Amino acid sequence: MVNCMMPLSILAASPASDGGAIAAQGSSVWEFVVKGGVMMIPIGACSLVMIAVLAERFMVLRKGNIIPSNFMKGLDRTLRAPVATEERRRDALHYCKSNASPIASICAAGIRRLSAPIEVIEKHLSAEGEHQVFHMRKHMRALAVVASIAPLLGLLGTILGMIRAFQTVAISGEALGKTEMLAGGIYEAMITTAAGLFVALPAIIGHHWVSAKVEHLAADMDRIAFDLVELAGDTTQSLKISAPSDNGHAGEAMSTDAPISRAPDVAVSTEA
Secondary structure (H helix, E strand, O other), rough: OHHHHHHHHHHHHHHHHHHHHHHHHEEEEHHHHHOOOHHHHHHHHHHHHHHHHHHHHHHOHHHHHHHHOHHHHHHHHHHHHOOHHHHHHHHHHHHHHOOHHHHHHHHHHHOOOOOHHHHHHHHHHHHHHHHHHHHHHHHHHHHHHHHHHHHHHHHHHHHHHHHHHHHHHHOOOOOOOOOOHHHHHHHHHHHHHHHHHHHHHHHHHHHHHHHHHHHHHHHHHHHHHHHHHHHHHOOOOOOOOEEEEEOEEEOOOOOOOOOOOOOOOOOOOOOO
């Protein structure tokens, strides 16, 4: 009879023991933070900076914000409109300003010099492209700093904790031969190292993710800038409204059938 009741008593006691383990596990995170000491405060601040930067860059670097869809189609229609060159340039600039995106700013820099030689347009497109890439890499240095100093803060906390642990053992006569006191101090000291690594690893991954995102977007903007250079060369040789004739009617539009020479590539640097 006793043997039959023992498994039931074990099953009845198991939920309570599981609940206690779950409760202990739930409180262990906060206990680790408290036992880590004062160095957990700057490590926690680093984690907040990392989360804020990654969230902000994730929202800003979406492709729709950098390169709006169908932007080049609308710009192409504006630049190929059968109107005077100055009016065409004014309409294109207004179109770029209405988009308020990095690619629109790059295109506007080239459109302002639409009547200039191709080399001048390339120069201004490249300069504006570097400026926009610099803004796209905003806060990257903060991620790099967090990834660098978080493990160092954790290591410093561990060293300070071990100093305190050995100091306690040294000044306590009762601690002689009691390894559990030294082990407990070292266990608490190692918490800061683990916390620093937990912050540094996501910061490193996030830094590389943002860098790769910026490089892909810069490559897309480079392609669009190249298309704009070709389009600018096309518009300078395409439809132009001639001056009014003696009978008051405008002359016919002059067109060129000669092929347009391919413009050289416009490099948009990804270096901040």
